[in-house]
Amino acid sequence: MADKLEAASRSHFGKGASRRLRRDGRVPAVIYGHGADPVHVSVDAHEIFLATKGQANPILTVVVDGRDQLVLVKELQRNPLSRAIEHLDLLRVASGEKVEVEVPIEVTGESAPGTIHTIELMHVLVKAPATHIPEAVVVDVEGREDGSHVTVADLALPAGVESEADPETIVVVVSTPQATDLPEEAPVEAEAAEAPAPSAEG
Template sequence: MSNPTLVAQTRSEFGKGAARRARRAGLVPGVLYGHGGDPVHVDLPAHELFLAVRGQKNALLELVIEGKKQLALVKEVQRHPVSRDLLHADFLAVKAGEVVDVEVPVSIIGESAAGTQHTQEEFALLVKAPATAIPESIEVDITGIEAGTAVRVADVTFPEGVVSELDPETVVVTVSEEVVEVEEEEAPAEAAEESAE
């Protein structure tokens, strides 16, 4: 699947006033950094950027800056707390064969053994992954796991080329006996009346 391509304009004006003007013009201020170079300040088309990052963590884009193409990993997006409009974006410049540090969401699949319940302890794992092959999620299969079991980082099967530098003993999911809430029976109405006398 090809990465979304956005044409970015280099920005020479800074500050809140310049940012407001950019947003009024349908642009989102951003900064591209990495590879030891000076940060490059850019303005990007708001709608195209919104579509590119919607529902995605670690989105990889191709930015066209002054005619040159640059792969860029979205590191952070700031949104308006009410309207959810994009306010600012930070990008990390990457190369096709480069390995990057990213947080990838954990996805629990399967059902643990009958009469058990699971508790997710880690919702994302810090991993090293190829910039062009960052997984959308890391699946942790709990099918048939019995109560009293902890699934640790060492037990997780990572996609090819993806490794975690977390402590292998870090617990990702625990499985315990299902807690059944017993509803207390209501006392008979007569008993309630007697106690009221």
């Protein structure tokens, strides 16, 4: 079920207005899509942090002027230092429609003894029902041998979810790690220090 947030309409724009909102604990956002005019709003900073925490493609119900709007968080901008959310792009969606989103790859299982797996594709582009976007696409490498790989075509996607990526794209590779040849250290030969000869007194 989508988290529900109260949003306040805003009519002042620009960097100065956005800074004032953030000082007041609000985050500026824009709601767009479905052929309607964009709506500029702000939401509570703490509430939006909790609603989006740990989610790749959060779906929210935003209440604007008493009306519920189902939205997908399409872009989330953060402060590069504090990581606080600074702005949101919210795409209007309907419960029955499909949307294109990037979903993270998650690997489970252990490959054959002596091998390791390498993730070549961190996210895969899919088309999924707006209200049933998978949190991750799981790749099971249990028992896979050296040299085997998983492509986009091999992915087990949930019902109703379609891949939009090239089916031949490699997602995970299983290989045997190569030992690093370290150069041998040359033996250090101690050189005897020559003591200065005592000077003869005349």
